[in-house]
Amino acid sequence: MDKFINIGLIVVIIASIFGGRYYYSQNLNLGLCIENTQKKIESLRKEITATKSKVNTLGIRQLNNEKSRLEKQQEQLKTKLESI
Amino acid sequence: MDTLLKLLAVLTLIWGGWMYFKNADYDTELKKIHNELKVAEQEFSDAQAAYDAEVKKREALSGEVNALKENNKELRKEIALKAKEERERAIQERRELLEAERKAQAEESEKERQHRIALLDREKQFEKEEKEQDEASRKEEEAQMAAERSEWEKRRSKKKEEQEDQLLQEMIEISAQVMGRYLASSASVPGDVNDYGQIEKLKYNWTRYVQACIDAAKKGDSKRFEKFGRMLLNVAHSLNRVSKGQNTHCINDATDFLSEGRKILKAKKQLSKDNP
Numbered sequence: 001m002d003k004f005i006n007i008g009l010i011v012v013i014i015a016s017i018f019g020g021r022y023y024y025s026q027n028l029n030l031g032l033c034i035e036n037t038q039k040k041i042e043s044l045r046k047e048i049t050a051t052k053s054k055v056n057t058l059g060i061r062q063l064n065n066e067k068s069r070l071e072k073q074q075e076q077l078k079t080k081l082e083s084i
Numbered sequence: 085m086d087t088l089l090k091l092l093a094v095l096t097l098i099w100g101g102w103m104y105f106k107n108a109d110y111d112t113e114l115k116k117i118h119n120e121l122k123v124a125e126q127e128f129s130d131a132q133a134a135y136d137a138e139v140k141k142r143e144a145l146s147g148e149v150n151a152l153k154e155n156n157k158e159l160r161k162e163i164a165l166k167a168k169e170e171r172e173r174a175i176q177e178r179r180e181l182l183e184a185e186r187k188a189q190a191e192e193s194e195k196e197r198q199h200r201i202a203l204l205d206r207e208k209q210f211e212k213e214e215k216e217q218d219e220a221s222r223k224e225e226e227a228q229m230a231a232e233r234s235e236w237e238k239r240r241s242k243k244k245e246e247q248e249d250q251l252l253q254e255m256i257e258i259s260a261q262v263m264g265r266y267l268a269s270s271a272s273v274p275g276d277v278n279d280y281g282q283i284e285k286l287k288y289n290w291t292r293y294v295q296a297c298i299d300a301a302k303k304g305d306s307k308r309f310e311k312f313g314r315m316l317l318n319v320a321h322s323l324n325r326v327s328k329g330q331n332t333h334c335i336n337d338a339t340d341f342l343s344e345g346r347k348i349l350k351a352k353k354q355l356s357k358d359n360p
Contacts, residue, residue, distance in 0.1 A: 002086065009093040016096035023103035030110035037117045044124040051131040055138045063145040070152035077159040084166045 248302070251348050282326060289319050294341070301345050304352050313342040 293316040300309035320338035324331045 006086065006089055009089045012093045013089070013096045016093070016100035020096065020100035020103040023100070023107040026107050027103060027110050030107065030114055034110065034114055034117050037114070037121050041117070041121050041124045044121070044128045048124070048128050048131045051128070051135045055135050058138050058142045060138060060142055060145065063142060063149055066149050067145060067152065070149060070156060074152060074156055074159065077156055077163060081159060081163050081166065084163065084170055 248352070251301075251351060254348070283323070286319055286323050286326065290316065290323070293319060297341070297345055301348050301352070304349065306349050306353075309345055309349060313338075313345065317342065 293312045296312040297309055297316060300306070300312060317335070317338050320331075320334040323334045
């Protein structure tokens with residue numbers, strides 16, 4: 001009886017070791033994966049910030065101002081042309 | 085041994101179970117992080133899309149600005165062209181106006197010139213007429229003056245002749261008186277018979293010189309008068325000498341005669357000076 005118990009204990013031990021080893025390696029992979037994903041998220045957030053800041057450097061406001069100035073100028077020129 | 089096995093089995097079981105549960109936690113965390121990643125990716129794609137939209141908007145704005153610039157440029161060109169045309173038209177109008185003004189001025193000046201020429205002609209005609217009238221009046225005046233002058237000359241010469249005649253008459257009278265005195269004195273001249281011819285000669289000379297003095301006085305020739313006067317005085321001295329100092333009155337007579345003659349000459353000179 002003890003022999004069977006011992007065999008059973010040994011099986012449990014072996015199974016636990018292999019199972020633990022499997023989950024251990026899984027956990028390592030998952031840890032690496034999580035770390036990589038976090039890095040990726042971080043880089044994405046940086047990219048988002050950079051993209052948002054890039055929008056400000058496009059000079060849309062200046063172009064709008066320039067456009068309104070040119071439109072006013074065009075009106076003035078048209079008036080001047082009609083007055084000649 | 086059994087205990088050790090049991091302990092080992094428990095420990096390995098605990099470790100295996102712990103690994104299993106930890107794996108479940110990792111799974112949960114991984115799922116969570118995946119969700120975060122998806123959200124981040126969505127945000128990134130949104131940001132990228134927004135950026136692309138802004139870029140497109142910028143391109144569109146840039147295109148509009150460029151189009152406006154071109155349009156304004158064209159408008160400026162058109163304005164410049166129109167202004168140039170307007171300026172040329174104004175210049176042309178001004179040129180035409182100036183030309184018209186110049187023509188009008190030229191016509192006006194031509195009219196004025198014609199008018200001036202007509203005025204000058206009239207003035208010349210008037211001057212000519214005036215000149216002719218002046219000439220005629222001058223000639224008339226001259227003729228009148230010449231007539232008056234000739235009349236005056238005639239009167240003057242007549243008067244002069246009368247005065248001269250009167251003077252000469254006076255002179256002749258004086259001379260006659262002197263001659264008479266001389267003749268009276270010469271009659272009483274004492275002397276030899278031999279001297280008689282010389283006395284006659286001197287008397288003849290006396291008469292001649294007196295006559296020459298009278299002629300010179302008549303002509304107004306004072307030089308000739310003085311010359312014959314000196315000779316007459318010499319004759320008087322000779323007569324006095326011949327009569328040996330008894331005829332000093334002859335010298336006095338000759339001196340008186342000459343002084344009288346000089347007075348006559350002076351009067352004659354004064355007359356000619358007063359009536360040139």
